[in-house]
Amino acid sequence: MIAAFGRHLLVRDAQGVTYEARPFGRRVQAVCGDRVRCAHDPAHDEVHVNEILPRRSVLARATVRGEAEAVVANVTQLAVVIAPLPLPDPFIVDRYLCAAASLGIDxxxxxxxxxxxxxxxxxxxxxxxxAYRAAGYRCITASAASGAALADLRAALDGHTSVFVGQSGVGKSSLIAALVPEAAIATGELDRDAEGRHTTTSSRRYDLDATHASALIDSPGVRDFAPSIDSLEPASLGFVEIDRLAPSCRFADCRHLREPGCAVLAAVEAETLDARRYESYRRLRRVFNDLQAARGPGRRER
Ligand SMILES: Nc1nc2c(ncn2[C@@H]2O[C@H](COP(=O)(O)OP(=O)(O)OP(=O)(O)O)[C@@H](O)[C@H]2O)c(=O)[nH]1
Ligand SMILES: [Mg+2]
Ligand SMILES: [Zn+2]
Structure with a gap:
């Protein structure tokens, strides 16, 4: 499925033909990236989405009530976009990285x-x-406007279905438009906000190459993002550099908060672990605990 605007869906078949479609029944809650089974209703000349095929991954955000809300499905890579302007919020970046870790995707x-x-x-x-490079994340400095490093970016996207995420205005749509001519046309006709700026209002999938092996999903910018991190290892919340240190902590169930013999705290002290990333870990623990509490009593972690 390419896009969803409420109950108005856009689907594409294996031949690359695009159809407008409607979900058939209330239970069909397809999101961008879903593989769906469709049928043509000759009586109304409509395409119906009857069924969502099993998802390999689903990027979900946590609502204030602690429930998971699917954002996109079947992505194999998360591309977190930042820019010098708007000023980066590294906590948002960390939360997306945490979501990627919990999904086991790149x-x-x-x-x-x-x-x-x-x-x-x-x-x-x-x-x-x-700090991200030290943790082992791949970072590419590029420009949609000048074309700098777009070849490197394309190489990193090859073979993946990548969703572009991040704050509004960082240039997700511009990067995708620079990589995919079809996207340049689609964004040209998109909605504008009060100041006349283009802003993406719903996720949309584009093929990166003719073989359909690689795809890009553009997504609306966010002010904040709380990953639905139900399945995460609470001991690290997806912070790979904390994961690496944890086996050296004195206690196997160390939360790296104030435990004696904590290798993570020692690394922060020695400045071999980025203090801001560690602060992000602490904040995310609080978010995680609050969400568990919001879901009801008895689920709060320790
Ligand atoms: N100078 C410069 N401006 C850019 C570049 N990429 C995007 N922009 C500008 O940044 C603004 C926002 O770009 P978009 O691509 O709409 O950003 P977005 O991340 O898709 O924003 P949302 O859809 O609201 O989430 C536009 O005015 C672009 O022209 C770039 O590489 N250099
Ligand atoms: Mg956009
Ligand atoms: Zn520890």
């Missing part, structure tokens, strides 16, 4: 608008990226 950081970076801004953003 994650990639893209710093867009490299054409805007003067020497000072470049140093500040490189500092931010250094």
């Amino acid at each position: 994650a990639l950081l893209v710093l867009n608008k490299s054409d805007l970076l003067d020497a000072d801004a470049l140093a500040a953003t490189e500092d931010l990226l250094a």
Whole structure:
């Protein structure tokens, strides 16, 4: 499925033909990226989406009530986009990386608008990226406007279904438009906000190449993102660099908060673990606990 606008769906078949469709029945809650079974209703000349095929992955956000809400399905990679402007919120980045870890899918950081970076801004953003590089995440500094590093980006997207996520205005749609001519046309006709700016209002999938082996999903920008992290290992919440240190903690069930002999706290102290990433871990624990509590008594972790 390519896109959903409420109950108005856009689907594409194996031959690449696009159809407008409707969900058949209330239980069919398909999201962008879903593989669906459709039927043509000759009486109304409509295409019906009858069934969602099993999902290999589903990126979900947690609602304030602690419930999981599917955002996109069947992605194999999360491309988290940041830019010098709007100013990056690294906590949002960390939450997406946490979601990727919980899904067991790849994650990639893209710093867009490299054409805007003067020497000072470049140093500040490189500092931010250094913590992610140290943790082992792949980072690409690119520009949709100048075309810089788009070949590197394309290579990192090859063979994947990647969803582009991040704050509004970082250039997700612009990057996708620069990579996929079809997307450039689609975004040209999209809705504008009050200030006349283009802004994406629903997720949409594009083939990156003719073989359908690689695809990109554009998604609406967010102000915040709370991953639905039910399945996560509470000991690390997907922070790969904490994962690596945890076996050295004195206690096997160490939460890395104030336990004696904690290797994570020691690494923060020694400045070998990024203090901001560690703060992000603590904040995410609180979010995780609050969401568990919102879902009802008895589910709060310790
Ligand atoms: N200078 C510069 N501007 C860019 C670049 N990429 C995007 N922009 C501009 O940034 C603004 C936002 O770009 P979009 O692609 O709409 O951003 P988005 O992330 O899709 O935003 P939402 O759909 O609201 O989430 C537009 O005015 C773009 O022209 C870039 O590489 N360099
Ligand atoms: Mg957009
Ligand atoms: Zn510890």
